[in-house]
Amino acid sequence: MTDASMDQTAPRPKRSLHVADDRTRARRAAEKRFRAYGVAAITAGLLCLVVLIWSILSNGLPAFQRTVVDIEFTLTQEQFDEAEKAVLKTKVYTDFFIASLTRQLEDQGLEVAFDGKAVERLMGKVGGTLRSFYRDNPQALGRAVSFELPAASRVDRYFKGTFSRDGISEGNRFIQVEDLDLADALAEAGIIRQAFNWEFITGVDTGVDNPGGAGIGASVLGSFMMMIVVLVLSLPIGVAASIYLEEFAPKNWFTDLIEVNISNLAAVPSIVFGILGLAVFIQFMHLPQSAPLVGGLVLTLMTLPTIIISTRASLRAVPPSIRDAALGVGASRMQTVFHHVLPLAMPGILTGTIIGLAQALGETAPLLLIGMVGFIARYPETFLQGFEGPNSAMPAQIYNWAARSDAVFTEKAWGGIIVLLIFLLSMNIIAILLRRRFERRW
Amino acid sequence: MSYAKLTASALAIAAISATAAQARDNVQIAGSSTVLPYASIVAEAFGENFDFPTPVVESGGSSAGLKRFCDGVGENTIDIANASRAIREKEIKACAENGVTDIIEVRIGYDGIVFASQINGPDFTAFTPSDIFNALAPKVMVDGQLVDNPHQQWSDFNADLPAADILAFIPGTKHGTREVFEEKVLVAGCEATGAMEAMMAAGMSEDDAEDACLEVRTDGKSVDIDGDYTETLARIDANTNGVGVFGLAFYENNTDKLKVATMSGVAPSTETIASGEYPVSRPLFFYIKKAHIGVIPGLQEFADFFVSDVIAGPDGPLAQYGLVSDPELSATQEAVASGTTMGSGS
Numbered sequence: 190m191t192d193a194s195m196d197q198t199a200p201r202p203k204r205s206l207h208v209a210d211d212r213t214r215a216r217r218a219a220e221k222r223f224r225a226y227g228v229a230a231i232t233a234g235l236l237c238l239v240v241l242i243w244s245i246l247s248n249g250l251p252a253f254q255r256t257v258v259d260i261e262f263t264l265t266q267e268q269f270d271e272a273e274k275a276v277l278k279t280k281v282y283t284d285f286f287i288a289s290l291t292r293q294l295e296d297q298g299l300e301v302a303f304d305g306k307a308v309e310r311l312m313g314k315v316g317g318t319l320r321s322f323y324r325d326n327p328q329a330l331g332r333a334v335s336f337e338l339p340a341a342s343r344v345d346r347y348f349k350g351t352f353s354r355d356g357i358s359e360g361n362r363f364i365q366v367e368d369l370d371l372a373d374a375l376a377e378a379g380i381i382r383q384a385f386n387w388e389f390i391t392g393v394d395t396g397v398d399n400p401g402g403a404g405i406g407a408s409v410l411g412s413f414m415m416m417i418v419v420l421v422l423s424l425p426i427g428v429a430a431s432i433y434l435e436e437f438a439p440k441n442w443f444t445d446l447i448e449v450n451i452s453n454l455a456a457v458p459s460i461v462f463g464i465l466g467l468a469v470f471i472q473f474m475h476l477p478q479s480a481p482l483v484g485g486l487v488l489t490l491m492t493l494p495t496i497i498i499s500t501r502a503s504l505r506a507v508p509p510s511i512r513d514a515a516l517g518v519g520a521s522r523m524q525t526v527f528h529h530v531l532p533l534a535m536p537g538i539l540t541g542t543i544i545g546l547a548q549a550l551g552e553t554a555p556l557l558l559i560g561m562v563g564f565i566a567r568y569p570e571t572f573l574q575g576f577e578g579p580n581s582a583m584p585a586q587i588y589n590w591a592a593r594s595d596a597v598f599t600e601k602a603w604g605g606i607i608v609l610l611i612f613l614l615s616m617n618i619i620a621i622l623l624r625r626r627f628e629r630r631w
Numbered sequence: 632m633s634y635a636k637l638t639a640s641a642l643a644i645a646a647i648s649a650t651a652a653q654a655r656d657n658v659q660i661a662g663s664s665t666v667l668p669y670a671s672i673v674a675e676a677f678g679e680n681f682d683f684p685t686p687v688v689e690s691g692g693s694s695a696g697l698k699r700f701c702d703g704v705g706e707n708t709i710d711i712a713n714a715s716r717a718i719r720e721k722e723i724k725a726c727a728e729n730g731v732t733d734i735i736e737v738r739i740g741y742d743g744i745v746f747a748s749q750i751n752g753p754d755f756t757a758f759t760p761s762d763i764f765n766a767l768a769p770k771v772m773v774d775g776q777l778v779d780n781p782h783q784q785w786s787d788f789n790a791d792l793p794a795a796d797i798l799a800f801i802p803g804t805k806h807g808t809r810e811v812f813e814e815k816v817l818v819a820g821c822e823a824t825g826a827m828e829a830m831m832a833a834g835m836s837e838d839d840a841e842d843a844c845l846e847v848r849t850d851g852k853s854v855d856i857d858g859d860y861t862e863t864l865a866r867i868d869a870n871t872n873g874v875g876v877f878g879l880a881f882y883e884n885n886t887d888k889l890k891v892a893t894m895s896g897v898a899p900s901t902e903t904i905a906s907g908e909y910p911v912s913r914p915l916f917f918y919i920k921k922a923h924i925g926v927i928p929g930l931q932e933f934a935d936f937f938v939s940d941v942i943a944g945p946d947g948p949l950a951q952y953g954l955v956s957d958p959e960l961s962a963t964q965e966a967v968a969s970g971t972t973m974g975s976g977s
Contacts, residue, residue: 277942320679353887478707564689
């Protein structure tokens with residue numbers, strides 16, 4: 190107590206608005222520090238983003254380029270017939286091609302010694318491409334056709350600078366040091382060159398021994414089909430559920446229970462939905478395995494809570510005065526909702542839906558259980574088959590490639606991430622644009 | 632309103648596509664991640680060479696694949712299970728309970744398991760099963776006594792090995808590879824070092840002693856890898872002293888990053904594995920559901936194609952990728968062609 194009375198008797202220091210006193214200075218310093226923390230936090234975040242984007246781009250961009258061998262090739266009718274009689278037809282096509290290429294290279298008079306085996310090691314798998322070309326274009330038989338075929342994965346990496354002669358051990362089955370000399374000579378002659386890898390964008394998955402031909406196209410389509418299912422199912426169901434809960438349902442313990450459960454569902458790990466999908470859609474309802482339809486259904490379950498929550502939030506954001514005015518001039522509750530409340534809430538609903546879809550697009554775990562993660566290499570033949578035929582999805586395809594032993598597949602996995610990010614980015618941009626365009630503030 | 636209509640039509644579409652799901656036209660395969668690369672090569676070639684659609688191959692491990700295989704007969708179950716080990720009695724029984732009685736066992740070839748380390752790391756060039764056991768077992772023999780593993784460096788028990796800290800990345804227990812590693816390396820080392828004898832002398836039954844031999848130390852020097860070989864490779868990349876377990880094919884695809892060690896003086900290669908000189912190898916299988924043959928288009932053709940000489944033979948694409956082809960392939964071809972099921976005398 191004596192201390193307190195002492196304080197009171199002490200003369201107060203003189204104050205001026207021009208001279209900051211200690212406490213003001215402390216407060217200002219605290220604010221400065223806080224701003225510095227904020228700037229530091231944002232810088233750290235940006236730095237992480239830069240590192241992430243840099244590593245994705247530096248690892249993934251090479252996937253859009255590939256080393257190709259530019260060559261003219263003639264297949265005769267007899268050779269075609271002979272190849273079609275074999276069990277492994279593509280091997281016969283490859284042999285014809287390698288023999289022809291070797292002859293052509295010998296005629297070129299290259300300064301490097303080589304044999305047919307070396308040429309074979311330089312090339313990727315070409316048989317499949319050749320066979321499907323000549324089966325589709327029988328008129329090309331007997332005529333010289335110019336092909337642009339992928340080189341072997343190690344040659345590709347050699348020209349991209351991720352593989353060197355040091356990496357080749359004695360007796361390596363896949364490539365020899367001399368092969369790279371030949372590759373250099375061919376590159377000088379303009380036969381081997383870099384080209385944009387269209388097949389990566391349009392192609393399907395390939396076996397582990399054919400990294401040059403692998404593409405993400407089919408799985409982009411698979412993802413797209415799934416998103417159609419998700420959109421068609423989750424938007425109407427989600428919007429209907431939230432309109433009912435928000436505008437019509439009485440507030441009692443039962444609707445409270447539903448609300449708690451929806452929030453809970455939004456937090457359930459996605460793999461749980463996969464297990465549910467396997468049990469209900471495949472084992473009980475006998476829907477096909479590995480099908481985008483089932484994938485879409487599972488992702489719908491996952492997306493619904495997100496959509497319901499965001500839809501309810503945007504319905505709640507519509508001011509009650511709008512409802513009161515509509516009801517006041519004699520509109521029914523349904524008219525009020527559909528003529529006034531819903532149109533005003535639409536931007537928010539769409540934003541929530543697109544963000545929900547984007548989340549579903551990047552989901553792998555539930556697909557694992559319904560058979561969409563694996564080697565699936567085909568385009569659907571019809572629109573309906575796009576839903577019920579087997580197909581993969583982008584994240585599943587990336588996961589798959591990342592696990593393969595050939596480094597070119599790892600590169601493709603990074604390239605796939607770029608494609609996936611482009612999709613996610615454009616969806617989010619659409620969401621932002623919609624909100625900018627239609628959002629109203631009160 | 633329009634939303635009601637939308638919902639109704641969406642449900643209708645779902646219902647129609649559910650009922651319109653016609654007979655599956657592709658072969659559906661699941662199982663071992665070791666067999667997956669080979670199966671994907673064959674599946675791609677099958678799609679390219681036949682007019683059937685490319686089969687779908689999923690991975691997930693031998694046990695998971697066989698479990699799905701045994702789920703029952705019908706279009707919504709898989710046709711073929713890949714396995715990096717033979718099917719177990721227990722699994723055959725589970726299969727039979729669900730109506731999967733006729734199973735065709737197909738051995739496609741052999742796979743070698745190699746020990747490899749970082750190419751710039753210490754000189755791990757020669758191992759014996761005893762070395763691995765001494766490095767990784769929880770209890771080892773030191774001076775004729777069974778004691779808790781005191782070894783910190785490889786050179787602690789074998790002066791020929793580099794003085795580097797012990798750190799091994801071995802396949803996790805869900806992998807078929809783990810079984811081979813235990814059987815061909817740990818047990819062999821356990822017997823060779825005399826630890827097994829010591830355990831039995833200490834009053835353990837033979838079975839218990841064998842189980843005890845399979846254990847690995849838990850002080851962080853032995854790390855279980857539950858993912859695939861790419862994960863092991865990443866760990867080796869980050870640890871100069873690390874020694875990892877890989878499949879031969881995986882190692883051969885990454886010779887620019889890894890160097891391999893010999894086992895008991897034998898370098899792993901397709902030749903030494905085929906001749907049986909290299910001790911750590913195992914057969915790879917797939918199992919066909921006979922009830923699906925003739926129902927699922929292309930199943931019989933796919934199986935025949937898989938074991939044909941041009942694919943699984945010594946010059947085929949599988950051998951090119953690293954599979955050690957089976958010397959008794961022609962017997963397998965016959966069994967597949969005639970649909971000989973397990974337990975039917977052959």
